[in-house]
Amino acid sequence: MKSRTVTPKPRLKMADIAKMAGVSTSTVSRALADNPLIPLPLRERIVALARAQGYVVNQQARGLRLQRTNTINVVIPLGHDKDQLISDPFFLEMVGRLADQITLRGYEVLLTKVMSPTPGWLERIIQSNRSDGVLVIGQSDQHQALNAVADSYAPLVVWGGDVPDRHYCTVGVDSVAGARLAVEHLLKLGRRRIAFLGLPEAPEVLLRRQGYLEALAAAGIPAEPALTAPAHFNAEPELEGIHHLLSSGVTFDAVFAASDVIALGAIRAMTEAGLRTPEDVSVVGFDDVTVAQYSWPPLTTIRQDLDRGAREMVELLFQRIEGKTTTSVFMAPELVVRQT
Amino acid sequence: MKSRTVTPKPRLKMADIAKMAGVSTSTVSRALADNPLIPLPLRERIVALARAQGYVVNQQARGLRLQRTNTINVVIPLGHDKDQLISDPFFLEMVGRLADQITLRGYEVLLTKVMSPTPGWLERIIQSNRSDGVLVIGQSDQHQALNAVADSYAPLVVWGGDVPDRHYCTVGVDSVAGARLAVEHLLKLGRRRIAFLGLPEAPEVLLRRQGYLEALAAAGIPAEPALTAPAHFNAEPELEGIHHLLSSGVTFDAVFAASDVIALGAIRAMTEAGLRTPEDVSVVGFDDVTVAQYSWPPLTTIRQDLDRGAREMVELLFQRIEGKTTTSVFMAPELVVRQT
DNA sequence: GTCGATTATGCAATCGATTGCAAGAGCTAT
DNA sequence: ATAGCTCTTGCAATCGATTGCATAATCGAC
Numbered sequence: 001m002k003s004r005t006v007t008p009k010p011r012l013k014m015a016d017i018a019k020m021a022g023v024s025t026s027t028v029s030r031a032l033a034d035n036p037l038i039p040l041p042l043r044e045r046i047v048a049l050a051r052a053q054g055y056v057v058n059q060q061a062r063g064l065r066l067q068r069t070n071t072i073n074v075v076i077p078l079g080h081d082k083d084q085l086i087s088d089p090f091f092l093e094m095v096g097r098l099a100d101q102i103t104l105r106g107y108e109v110l111l112t113k114v115m116s117p118t119p120g121w122l123e124r125i126i127q128s129n130r131s132d133g134v135l136v137i138g139q140s141d142q143h144q145a146l147n148a149v150a151d152s153y154a155p156l157v158v159w160g161g162d163v164p165d166r167h168y169c170t171v172g173v174d175s176v177a178g179a180r181l182a183v184e185h186l187l188k189l190g191r192r193r194i195a196f197l198g199l200p201e202a203p204e205v206l207l208r209r210q211g212y213l214e215a216l217a218a219a220g221i222p223a224e225p226a227l228t229a230p231a232h233f234n235a236e237p238e239l240e241g242i243h244h245l246l247s248s249g250v251t252f253d254a255v256f257a258a259s260d261v262i263a264l265g266a267i268r269a270m271t272e273a274g275l276r277t278p279e280d281v282s283v284v285g286f287d288d289v290t291v292a293q294y295s296w297p298p299l300t301t302i303r304q305d306l307d308r309g310a311r312e313m314v315e316l317l318f319q320r321i322e323g324k325t326t327t328s329v330f331m332a333p334e335l336v337v338r339q340t
Numbered sequence: 341m342k343s344r345t346v347t348p349k350p351r352l353k354m355a356d357i358a359k360m361a362g363v364s365t366s367t368v369s370r371a372l373a374d375n376p377l378i379p380l381p382l383r384e385r386i387v388a389l390a391r392a393q394g395y396v397v398n399q400q401a402r403g404l405r406l407q408r409t410n411t412i413n414v415v416i417p418l419g420h421d422k423d424q425l426i427s428d429p430f431f432l433e434m435v436g437r438l439a440d441q442i443t444l445r446g447y448e449v450l451l452t453k454v455m456s457p458t459p460g461w462l463e464r465i466i467q468s469n470r471s472d473g474v475l476v477i478g479q480s481d482q483h484q485a486l487n488a489v490a491d492s493y494a495p496l497v498v499w500g501g502d503v504p505d506r507h508y509c510t511v512g513v514d515s516v517a518g519a520r521l522a523v524e525h526l527l528k529l530g531r532r533r534i535a536f537l538g539l540p541e542a543p544e545v546l547l548r549r550q551g552y553l554e555a556l557a558a559a560g561i562p563a564e565p566a567l568t569a570p571a572h573f574n575a576e577p578e579l580e581g582i583h584h585l586l587s588s589g590v591t592f593d594a595v596f597a598a599s600d601v602i603a604l605g606a607i608r609a610m611t612e613a614g615l616r617t618p619e620d621v622s623v624v625g626f627d628d629v630t631v632a633q634y635s636w637p638p639l640t641t642i643r644q645d646l647d648r649g650a651r652e653m654v655e656l657l658f659q660r661i662e663g664k665t666t667t668s669v670f671m672a673p674e675l676v677v678r679q680t
Numbered sequence: 681g682t683c684g685a686t687t688a689t690g691c692a693a694t695c696g697a698t699t700g701c702a703a704g705a706g707c708t709a710t
Numbered sequence: 711a712t713a714g715c716t717c718t719t720g721c722a723a724t725c726g727a728t729t730g731c732a733t734a735a736t737c738g739a740c
Binding site for chain 1: 725
């Protein structure tokens, strides 16, 4: 491949445009802001000149002066699982939809992954002044950290569950109800020994487990601790829980997984171990990620309406940026019966 | 839900810390930068004070002064398909991996989706001074726009194909070779009437079509224009091409799709039309997105090593930021035979 | 021709950091 | 005691915009 020499253009500043137009930077600034203080013909002349020169306002300087960044920070805390990549399909789908909504409102998206949250991580993100608001995807195990800033920092909205003693504004589905739907469905299929897969460090998972226990209790079935196995959220350790369960010798005829990724991993592991889905073991997941509908067999799961969720999060965030008070939103989960 | 009053903390600035420590901002700035000019005990005292007060340097001010942002801009141009959401799995997986790599190097990620590229869109992104470098995912139909800036703006790396007259640094797979692999595989299966699905506005697609034509030519099979149908990249219009093909009455016994998403859509549409995969029609996709391996039947496809691709892109970008010249990287594609 | 109202434009402060240069403090050596 | 060091520390300029206030220019009315 040919090697090319790159000759960087000198960056234009407002003063350059001002000089070319024979006016001051004040006038250029106002003209570009379409300020009626500047007579229309001059305004148009300056705008045309700036465009012709390819001049663009330096956002860093503008932001400093205006104390705004026109940027929303989308944050993914990965507390409970240090190795988890941003590559998890659920997070990615959420990021995509949030980015769409934020872009639609003319804001930029700053994407931050917090690998191993150290005390004060959220404060540092907020205080660094890089964004006008923060969206956190998932509570992970950082409930306390979120509470800590919620009382002094308004423009914050979190995707997650309705955990007790929560000071921050949240959007999410009712995890407990969703889990009940899932387990009731399995019970209706005649399943009685239902295993639960999920790492209970995250509040969402805890709530799903709570719904699982409630549904069992309502059906008069005693919960069996051996049927709960921890499982991580990501690609490989997701198999941990199901392997543990398989090797423990406990018998079970159904699995309720705290996420679709865990469910798909479990199906794969069980298939390798000679257990058929759904003939031997019924499976219900949680999230309804895109993969769920394309997988084989198509995964029965609890649907979270990500599209609406993203819309609500962004809407609430902008309301809070404007100083309004907002009410958390919890959407009704929906059972999607496919073939597992 | 209880309504909470949020009392915003006054934002601390360096001057506040300076006053509390009884020194000037110069000293605080140097102390926080661990500058040996400041005697160690004082340095430690100031750092401790700043931490105790939860002080964080204002990145906007710092960036303005230093002319750096510590941020990489990941850009997704959606030229050839205005409705395409950022939600496309291929883009999302790429974004996730790039974000991982960028975060690893201590940089922030600014995610920009360009809905309908207007002339100068890339210049505006660059000149706005929001990032130290730009990664573009996919050439879309913006080859000219990329070329236009490449000669004057060094820190730019593009994911895409090796199109002629390319001035910008690129990472990608050899699309032509990949397409040949796919078509040769179909030929080996005994298929002769192979359709191509993909919207040829994007250079990548054009290259894949070229490989398709080359493979057919090498096998002595005349290319039939009726077997090429346009298809978009996203959720619904992806079906356009296959529907067009099905309703045109042309017979075909195989499909080579320019992306996995198109392939999966095609399989679904054909199933609805009573065509079985792979019995009646063999299908090969391109990308090997995560869904491809979970789908049913598992999709035979051309694998792009996204993990390595993301690593290479970020590595090259940082080299270019340091002023080095770099060579484009094209990775060998790999045929992944599954069941279609 | 002068005054007041109106319009057009620019000066200079400001946002919150970083850093070259200089000055003051403290010390040593003669 | 003083010249000559080194070591500390701070002043003030700078990055590139925005905007309150002031001034200059223009105009119409009498």
